[in-house]
Amino acid sequence: MVEFWTSLPLFVQMLIKGLAVIGVIFPIAGASSMAERKVAAWIQNRPGPNRAIPFWFRWVPVIGPFLQRLGIFHLMSDGLKMLFKEDPLPGHVNKVYFILAPIVAVTLAFTTVAVVPFGAYLNRGGQVVPLMLANVDVGILAVFAVASLGVYALILAGWSANSKYPFLGSIRASAQLISYELSLTISVLPVFLWINIPGGDGTLSLARVVEFQSRAGFWGGLWFVFLMPVSALVFLVALFAETNRLPFDMAEGEPDLVGGFHTEYGAFKWALFFVAEYSHMLVGSAVFTLLFLGGWNPLPWISLAQFAGWLGLEGSPILVGTISIVIFLGKVLGVIFLFMWVRWTVPRFRYDQIMKLGWSGLLPLVIGNLIVYALAIALIQK
Amino acid sequence: MAAIFFYLFAGLTLGSAALVVANRNTVNGALCLLLSLVGLAGLFVLLDAYLLAFVLLLVYAGAVVALFLFIIMLLDTQPAARKPFKPLTLAAAGLGGALLVMGVLSFLTRARLALAGPAETAVPSLKAYAERLFTTYLLPVQVVGFLLLGAMLGVVVLSKKLDSAEKAR
Known part of the structure; x- marks a missing residue:
């Protein structure tokens, strides 16, 4: 199987990898929107979507009613509706940018996925090899760089719509994203100071961060969320702001801005913005898991290699790879659940509160945190 | 393969850079600048300088041009309402352009470039x-x-x- 894969031309390999990303992200994004509605219902103590079912599916025992109560068919009919309803193109918009904006949003959101490792397997020598699509050594920098371009989708959408509410939404979005990008970037610096031990070659790779959370000993096996709680907290808050999730979704702000940047959008173009938002959430949660929650290690102080050893699976890389992907996805979905939980717990901020929190709350906190950790790491690793 | 990508990215960089100057609409201009930066990042990637490419994207494309657009949209400038240049401005522009051309020409004709092969230059x-x-x-x-x-x-x-x-x- 490996021989067959390497015998394919490079172009075909890349095409298959790219299609695999789209094939995995699109359903997860859709399922997240479903989960969003179910979690919302659960938190508000109501059943949520549980009615739609094709009549012939009702005859399937157990599974039929179960899927119906899960609301799977609402998700499917939503998706089909988005695909088949008329795609409006208002007369007053700047057509090129109006069409370009959702394409930019989705393209950039999917590009970030390529550089995030999502699992690992053990090779013949017992070493942990990360699974990722594009192995670039700049790791986290590539994620931040491509994610920072995502603001153009909102700016273009708001500006090209040529009416005042989308415009206000996009202005808010750009100011907010630029403000929180600083805290986001600075909050991960202690992690990379810690993993770049003196004498080693410098790295920004996300797989190396996980490697450092799976070493032996008390300090080696400790996840970074316990080692650097302030960094983790600030990263998470900044992530909420960067992905435009409540309580930070000023770009949409239904009560005051109708729909914000996507007021003039409908049908599939509108849906693409939400696929992009959910895949940003997915990538953001994945990066948070890699940086602070031990990546594909099942529990603190228990690394993947140890776990595979207990199960007696060292010899089968495909099984270990599958287990690591399941563990990793489980953690990522846990973080996404946290996103939804916060959405129904904390009310939306006012715009001045967001700016105040970003510039005079998080930024000084995270700079102070960096200085403290830089001093401590310099003393420990001397 | 690499040569095709080189011409593609070089064309993108230069073409959109020319459009930045030629465009009347400031928003179009800023977006062309963005495209030009993306092309430049592509050229860096072709040279295996991933760090430079992503730092360029992060700082210039991700933040600086976004701020440009932000300001342009806030000011809401109308295209084509432009005053004619003053003679002094024209003279300064001509002088600056001539200096730039001279600099590039002298670099091309007089500098000795060490053309190292890809095997000799480590990433x-x-x-x-x-x-x-x-x-x-x-x-x-x-x-x-x-x-x-x-x-x-x-x-x-x-x-x-x-x-x-x-x-x-």
């Missing part, structure tokens, strides 16, 4: 960049840092209305 690691920045090029980095600090303080002073000016009103 610089992250650590190599950092070491250079903190040893050989420490002074330029510090000077640029002070310049930026000065500019930032200037903006703070200019945008903040002073107390005396408030009282005078």
Whole structure:
């Protein structure tokens, strides 16, 4: 199987990898929107979507009613509706940018996925090899760089719509994203100071961060969320702001801005913005898991290699790879659940509160945190 | 393969850079600048300089051009309402252009470029960049840092209305 894969031309390999990303992200994004509605219902103590079912599916025992109560068919009919309803193109918009904006949003959101490792397997020598699509050594920098371009989708959408509410939404979005990008970037610096031990070659790779959370000993096996709680907290808050999730979704702000940047959008173009938002959430949660929650290690102080050893699976890389992907996805979905939980717990901020929190709350906190950790790491690793 | 990508990215960079100057609409201009930067990042990737490529995207494409667009949209400038240039401006522009052309020409004709093959030039690691920045090029980095600090303080002073000016009103 490996021989067959390497015998394919490079172009075909890349095409298959790219299609695999789209094939995995699109359903997860859709399922997240479903989960969003179910979690919302659960938190508000109501059943949520549980009615739609094709009549012939009702005859399937157990599974039929179960899927119906899960609301799977609402998700499917939503998706089909988005695909088949008329795609409006208002007369007053700047057509090129109006069409370009959702394409930019989705393209950039999917590009970030390529550089995030999502699992690992053990090779013949017992070493942990990360699974990722594009192995670039700049790791986290590539994620931040491509994610920072995502603001153009909102700016273009708001500006090209040529009416005042989308415009206000996009202005808010750009100011907010630029403000929180600083805290986001600075909050991960202690992690990379810690993993770049003196004498080693410098790295920004996300797989190396996980490697450092799976070493032996008390300090080696400790996840970074316990080692650097302030960094983790600030990263998470900044992530909420960067992905435009409540309580930070000023770009949409239904009560005051109708729909914000996507007021003039409908049908599939509108849906693409939400696929992009959910895949940003997915990538953001994945990066948070890699940086602070031990990546594909099942529990603190228990690394993947140890776990595979207990199960007696060292010899089968495909099984270990599958287990690591399941563990990793489980953690990522846990973080996404946290996103939804916060959405129904904390009310939306006012715009001045967001700016105040970003510039005079998080930024000084995270700079102070960096200085403290830089001093401590310099003393420990001397 | 690499040659095709080189011409593609070079064409993108130069073409969109020309459009930045030629465009009447400022928003189009800013977006062409963005495209030009993306092309430049592509050229860096072709040279295996991933760090430079992504830093360029992060700083210039991700933040600086976004701020440009932000300001352009806030000011809401109308295209085509442009004053004719003053003679002094024209003279300065001509002089600057002539200097640039001379500089490029002298670089092309007089400089001896060491054309090393790909095998001889190692890809610089992250650590190599950092070491250079903190040893050989420490002074330029510090000077640029002070310049930026000065500019930032200037903006703070200019945008903040002073107390005396408030009282005078």
